[in-house]
Amino acid sequence: MPGSGYAVDLYQAGRSLGAGLLLTRCFVLTANHCLRYLSGDEERVSVRLGDGTAVGGRVCRRVEEADLALIEVLEPELVPLALPVGDLPRRGDRWRGLHRPSLSDPHLGGHVDADAVDYTCVGGGRIQAMQLVAEQALGDYSGYSGGPVERECTRTYEPALLGVLIEQYPDRQAPERAANVLFAVPLREVMNRFPHFRTDHLLRALEPPASTRERTGREEEQSATRGVVAAPPVVVPPPADEAPAPEVPSAPVSVDTAVAKGEALLSALKEWSERGLIDPAQIAGLQVHVAKNVIDLALGGEGT
Numbered sequence: 001m002p003g004s005g006y007a008v009d010l011y012q013a014g015r016s017l018g019a020g021l022l023l024t025r026c027f028v029l030t031a032n033h034c035l036r037y038l039s040g041d042e043e044r045v046s047v048r049l050g051d052g053t054a055v056g057g058r059v060c061r062r063v064e065e066a067d068l069a070l071i072e073v074l075e076p077e078l079v080p081l082a083l084p085v086g087d088l089p090r091r092g093d094r095w096r097g098l099h100r101p102s103l104s105d106p107h108l109g110g111h112v113d114a115d116a117v118d119y120t121c122v123g124g125g126r127i128q129a130m131q132l133v134a135e136q137a138l139g140d141y142s143g144y145s146g147g148p149v150e151r152e153c154t155r156t157y158e159p160a161l162l163g164v165l166i167e168q169y170p171d172r173q174a175p176e177r178a179a180n181v182l183f184a185v186p187l188r189e190v191m192n193r194f195p196h197f198r199t200d201h202l203l204r205a206l207e208p209p210a211s212t213r214e215r216t217g218r219e220e221e222q223s224a225t226r227g228v229v230a231a232p233p234v235v236v237p238p239p240a241d242e243a244p245a246p247e248v249p250s251a252p253v254s255v256d257t258a259v260a261k262g263e264a265l266l267s268a269l270k271e272w273s274e275r276g277l278i279d280p281a282q283i284a285g286l287q288v289h290v291a292k293n294v295i296d297l298a299l300g301g302e303g304t
Helices: 187-193 200-206 210-226 255-274 280-298
Strands: 007-012 015-022 027-031 044-048 054-063 068-073 094-097 109-120 126-134 148-151 160-171 174-186
Touching (some): 109 174, 126 187, 174 187
Antiparallel strands (some): 044 054, 054 068, 094 109, 094 148, 109 126
């Protein structure tokens, strides 16, 4: 059963597979071993949200060596906006698990014993993991895997998603039982493992044009060489008997050109949303912003 908000349950043909969490409205993260009972090349699963709503899902990528799997939500419009705020774990953080297998099972909680340790997981891969200590000595933590690990609210920090729970550690004196040491994958490791969340290429749009970068670079280099800050240019006023030249207003962009630019950007936003690069919930606001800029450009403004 989901605990709250972005924690979800995964099913196939009525059979419980395990827990997961919503990273965005389009993707659910879980532990790969939770999907071990999927038959053959079956990829379809049912995602049960915290309010009981069931939506379709499709396993789109597995990283077996890191015991991680990503599920695409096929009906993101049905997903509520209760999405997590993520943060980096810190040693000593109080944590809680938002998911428990059933109403008769306790909630997990405890403290972060190590925020980043090299760990070889069951899948055979080495990952950067969080080492957690659970206050609930259950002896077996099966059914909790795939659920979100959340930092508790304190005077210093707000609640935040820290990672996904993947494995329990066996008690060395009684291997048939688990110790109260658990391992989770922090969000930074998750982002590195899945290319779906790499948006570095989009950041190029925030860079100034090449000509501007080159000019700025030359000016900074010249200033550094001289060891002084470049002085502002001196403006020589025109003779008293010579009137200054009137400013020539820039010609407004034609309506057709402005609309064409707006349509191209709207198409790009739609594509990014379908690929999961932008949260669909943000699209409406961006579309309004684009429309305002199209009108501004058509009226001779510079846009924003």
